[in-house]
Amino acid sequence: MGKGEQTRQAILDEAFSLASCCGVGGLSIGVLAERTHMSKSGLFAHFGSKEELQLAVLRESQQRFADVVLRPAFRQPRGLARLRAIVINWLDWTKVANLPGGCVINAAAAEFDDQPGPLRDEVKHGLLALRRTLVETVVKAVEAGELRPDTDAEQLAFELEGIYQVTQQSRRLLDDPDADRRALAAFDRLVRDHAVIQTKE
Template sequence: MGKGEETRQGILDEALALASQVGVSGLSIGALADKAGMSKSGLFAHFGSKEEMQIAVLREGQQRFVDTVVRPALKSPRGIARLRAILTNWIDWTRRAKLPGGCPMNAAANEFDDQPGPVRDAVEAGLADGRRLLANAVRMAIEAGELRPDTDVDQFVFEFSGIVLVTMQGQRLFREKDASQRALDAFERLVRDYAAPSANA
């Protein structure tokens, strides 16, 4: 890895941390350059435009998400156990990833959903990836015979995502201490409703 890639990576690390607190649209070149200990123009040269930088930050966040949430969950056996692992990893993934704030992708989703452009596209693609990944895990649970064969996969993913979103809001805005417990309870209720009859009869 050349020197350029190295500092670029360092910048993205700082940027992700900052974005988790102030959002992707709240990221400014000047503030980021200060954090990274370099000049505005020097930092700027790595991306060419602010928009490119924002997209790079989102990509970085996505990769960090995979490393923190998805990859470790693969150690749990396919099926409901793995879905549960994804949930528990997900709902405090920014803490695990040592980010000082909340999920940058989620914040960006709220910031850019009404502002068409490349950044919005990147956010949508990123979150769609997450849903696709979830859907695969659900399908595995069906194949494993733990969820009913006629389970509406997209509906399951939809409700699962709702649990994630409200848990994050509970943690970050309301500082609810028992948000993750509520998330688990909601999850158990969800899988109970979609469970294959043979599994827990």
């Protein structure tokens, strides 16, 4: 890795955790230069525009999400075990990754959902990819006979995303110590509702 790539990555590391606190839109070249002990212009040259920097942060965020949440979960056997692993890792990933201020992409989703442009497109792309992964995982659990054949996989992914979001809000804003427990309870209820018909209770 050449010198350029190296510092670019160092900048992205810092930008990543900065964006976690200030939002992708709240990123500032000046502040970022200060934190990386560089000049604004020197830093700027690595990206060419602020928007390009923001896009890089969003892509970085997606990659880390895949590394920290999805890849480890995919070592679980396909089906419910894998789905559960995704959810567990997902709920914890702001602690595992360097995300003092919460998930970058999720914050960006609220920030750019009504502002057309490359940033919104990137966020949308990332969240759609996650939705697809969830749907596929659910489908495999159905094929494995762990969930009922008439399970609506997209509906299940939809509700999983809801659990995630309210958990984040409860934890981060409402300081609710029960958030994680409630999240797991909601997940269990979701799975139980779609479990194959139990012969006896």
